[in-house]
Amino acid sequence: METINEVTTLERGEIAVITLNSPPVNALSAKVRNGLAAGFKAADEDPQTKAIVLICEGRTFIAGADITEFGKPATESASLFDVQKAMEDNSKPVIAAIHGTALGGGLEVALCAHYRVAVPSAKVGLPEVNLGLLPGAGGTQRLPRIVGAAKALEMVTSGQHVPAKAALAMGLVDELAPEGDLRNAAIAFAKKVLAEKRPLVKIRDNDAKMIEDRKHPEIFAEFRKANARKFRGFLAPEYNIQCVEAAVNLPFDEGIKVERKLFVELVTGTQSAAQRYVFFAERQVWKLPDVPEDTAILPVAKVGVIGAGTMGGGISMNFLNAGIPVTIVETSAAALERGLGVIRKNYETTAKRGRLTMEDVEKRMGLLTGSLEMTDLGDADLIIEAVFENMDIKKEVFGKLDAIAKPGAILASNTSYLNVDEIAGATGRPESVIGLHFFSPANVMRLLEVVRGDATSKSVIATSMQIAKKIGKIAALVGVCHGFVGNRMLSMRQRQAQAILLEGAMPWDIDRVLYDFGFPMGPFAMSDLAGLDIGWNKETSKGETLRDQLCELDRRGQKTGAGFYDYDEARNAKPSPVTADLIEKFRAAKGVNVRSFTDEEIIERCIYPMINEGAKILQEGKASRASDIDIVWINGYGWPVYRGGPMFYGDTVGLKKVVESLTRLAKEMGDEWAPCELLVKTAEAGGKLSEL
Numbered sequence: 001m002e003t004i005n006e007v008t009t010l011e012r013g014e015i016a017v018i019t020l021n022s023p024p025v026n027a028l029s030a031k032v033r034n035g036l037a038a039g040f041k042a043a044d045e046d047p048q049t050k051a052i053v054l055i056c057e058g059r060t061f062i063a064g065a066d067i068t069e070f071g072k073p074a075t076e077s078a079s080l081f082d083v084q085k086a087m088e089d090n091s092k093p094v095i096a097a098i099h100g101t102a103l104g105g106g107l108e109v110a111l112c113a114h115y116r117v118a119v120p121s122a123k124v125g126l127p128e129v130n131l132g133l134l135p136g137a138g139g140t141q142r143l144p145r146i147v148g149a150a151k152a153l154e155m156v157t158s159g160q161h162v163p164a165k166a167a168l169a170m171g172l173v174d175e176l177a178p179e180g181d182l183r184n185a186a187i188a189f190a191k192k193v194l195a196e197k198r199p200l201v202k203i204r205d206n207d208a209k210m211i212e213d214r215k216h217p218e219i220f221a222e223f224r225k226a227n228a229r230k231f232r233g234f235l236a237p238e239y240n241i242q243c244v245e246a247a248v249n250l251p252f253d254e255g256i257k258v259e260r261k262l263f264v265e266l267v268t269g270t271q272s273a274a275q276r277y278v279f280f281a282e283r284q285v286w287k288l289p290d291v292p293e294d295t296a297i298l299p300v301a302k303v304g305v306i307g308a309g310t311m312g313g314g315i316s317m318n319f320l321n322a323g324i325p326v327t328i329v330e331t332s333a334a335a336l337e338r339g340l341g342v343i344r345k346n347y348e349t350t351a352k353r354g355r356l357t358m359e360d361v362e363k364r365m366g367l368l369t370g371s372l373e374m375t376d377l378g379d380a381d382l383i384i385e386a387v388f389e390n391m392d393i394k395k396e397v398f399g400k401l402d403a404i405a406k407p408g409a410i411l412a413s414n415t416s417y418l419n420v421d422e423i424a425g426a427t428g429r430p431e432s433v434i435g436l437h438f439f440s441p442a443n444v445m446r447l448l449e450v451v452r453g454d455a456t457s458k459s460v461i462a463t464s465m466q467i468a469k470k471i472g473k474i475a476a477l478v479g480v481c482h483g484f485v486g487n488r489m490l491s492m493r494q495r496q497a498q499a500i501l502l503e504g505a506m507p508w509d510i511d512r513v514l515y516d517f518g519f520p521m522g523p524f525a526m527s528d529l530a531g532l533d534i535g536w537n538k539e540t541s542k543g544e545t546l547r548d549q550l551c552e553l554d555r556r557g558q559k560t561g562a563g564f565y566d567y568d569e570a571r572n573a574k575p576s577p578v579t580a581d582l583i584e585k586f587r588a589a590k591g592v593n594v595r596s597f598t599d600e601e602i603i604e605r606c607i608y609p610m611i612n613e614g615a616k617i618l619q620e621g622k623a624s625r626a627s628d629i630d631i632v633w634i635n636g637y638g639w640p641v642y643r644g645g646p647m648f649y650g651d652t653v654g655l656k657k658v659v660e661s662l663t664r665l666a667k668e669m670g671d672e673w674a675p676c677e678l679l680v681k682t683a684e685a686g687g688k689l690s691e692l
Contacts (some may be wrong), residue, residue: 308339
């Protein structure tokens with residue numbers, strides 16, 4: 001065994017074996033590239049070597065590029081293209097032996113081998129689109145030449161991981177090896193290649209599928225149309241499509257130039273920077289600065305949920321999906337029956353769509369027990385209260401739980417605004433109380449705000465974070481304040497949207513700007529969807545606000561066919577002349593001097609106060625990191641991932657610009673809109689919020 005460098009070894013012989021070992025995932029760092037380039041050169045020059053096998057140690061093949069090198073100055077190391085050329089132009093057959101995952105640059109390397117062998121558990125793919133990128137080392141040009149344009153489009157724009165069996169069927173892999181015996185199988189395959197005198201297959205030279213695809217240029221227009229909603233706002237999917245078009249219509253070397261040009265545009269642009277930032281933020285969010293990694297985790301084998309309404313039912317489904325038994329408690333038989341029925345219906349709908357079997361449905365429902373007695377929660381390890389958002393009611397529930405729950409049980413409130421410390425004060429065990437703020441629909445939305453109280457024990461915090469991961473959530477640990485992180489910042493946007501409406505913009509103007517910014521919908525469309533009558537009382541309403549007046553006209557949102565917008569039978573919205581007239585009269589009654597707004601002004605007024613509120617949250621220590629705040633907004637409120645979250649976006653537009661805008665706003669509307677101390681100091685120092 002010959003050591004090429006610290007990550008690569010070469011075993012010489014008729015079948016030379018180049019072994020890569022660079023934990024944890026054999027990423028294509030400078031050391032790895034240097035070792036591979038030197039290894040292939042040495043094997044090619046060795047007269048006794050007839051064929052070469054590339055194999056990796058550890059849990060995976062080459063998992064992809066080393067993204068920590070992105071944006072850093074180039075080194076004098078071998079480039080990925082050098083490695084690929086050393087493989088593709090080798091005078092001897094090169095066989096890539098794949099286990100684990102061959103993703104991104106890993107698959108691009110494997111595609112430069114003349115043949116590929118994989119174990120059945122292996123997966124391959126080009127997931128660069130998820131980092132706002134495209135495969136920059138020939139992936140968009142070689143892949144279509146094997147699988148055809150249609151399948152290549154699907155793979156590069158979704159980033160899907162293709163199992164080995166499917167990869168074999170589409171020609172990405174030449175042979176499956178027995179699980180656990182990849183090395184011997186790859187060597188045997190190499191000997192078969194030699195015995196059968198198989199050619200050195202260069203994917204780049206195979207244009208058969210490209211010639212066929214040229215007869216169907218409509219593939220691209222149809223694909224764009226079918227995915228327009230999913231790709232909205234993102235550059236990377238469109239650039240990937242353009243690269244596959246180039247593969248079909250241009251010679252390989254010309255297609256590579258297109259790929260390279262578009263890759264450079266993406267890797268130096270703000271969208272990819274944002275998506276790479278989010279990639280790391282989603283890993284960082286689990287690291288708790290003051291909760292040691294060895295903190296004792298409490299067992300959670302059984303869960304209790306109080307309330308079988310929309311939230312309680314959705315919360316229960318998360319645990320049932322993870323195989324954890326749930327007892328759900330309601331105050332009336334009718335409410336309990338209705339709640340259990342909704343859960344079953346949700347599962348049966350999923351089964352009809354083919355994502356569950358009826359056996360799966362019955363297995364989940366078999367883990368669910370309905371009850372009218374809170375005392376039935378006495379053996380639960382975790383009890384989640386999901387009742388009406390009212391402090392007195394919640395304190396009453398927790399007072400009862402204190403007498404019922406077993407010692408050491410975690411008592412959690414699914415509150416979205418209320419003070420967790422005050423709720424904990426209703427018990428004699430505040431160290432066991434925590435906030436678990438699920439987002440609606442709770443069985444679908446990915447975010448969970450874990451709200452630590454002043455007395456919450458570190459074991460309860462660590463267990464809550466771990467259980468969040470177990471039920472498939474991304475959890476952000478936050479402190480107690482009104483609205484926590486997400487809703488506290490949302491209130492700033494909502495207040496400004498209402499102010500802009502009063503000053504001269506129409507709801508559909510504001511919604512359009514925020515939709516174009518990347519949100520799924522604007523604040524007024526969102527209000528119509530939720531229902532304008534939430535918290536509104538017909539008996540006490542005095543028409544003091546626009547919402548009051550709309551509700552008094554029975555314009556309560558989508559459910560009544562009218563709110564800020566008018567809706568047709570399919571709930572398609574259109575601007576309402578009734579609402580426009582109501583707004584104009586409301587402004588006149590208030591004596592407002594109406595003015596027009598540019599799109600940029602609407603963004604500044606709605607978004608910059610959110611950035612400021614996020615900085616206040618950091619200043620107060622209610623979030624551990626700016627990136628945690630961004631994770632909350634991306635996963636709970638539809639903030640476009642290609643803008644990286646509110647804090648990252650503040651850095652993108654420039655903190656000095658944000659401070660100047662907020663200073664002007666404070667002069668017009670009051671000191672509460674003034675930039676906070678942390679924001680001002682960071683801007684003056686030329687720093688970045690996203691690094692705090």
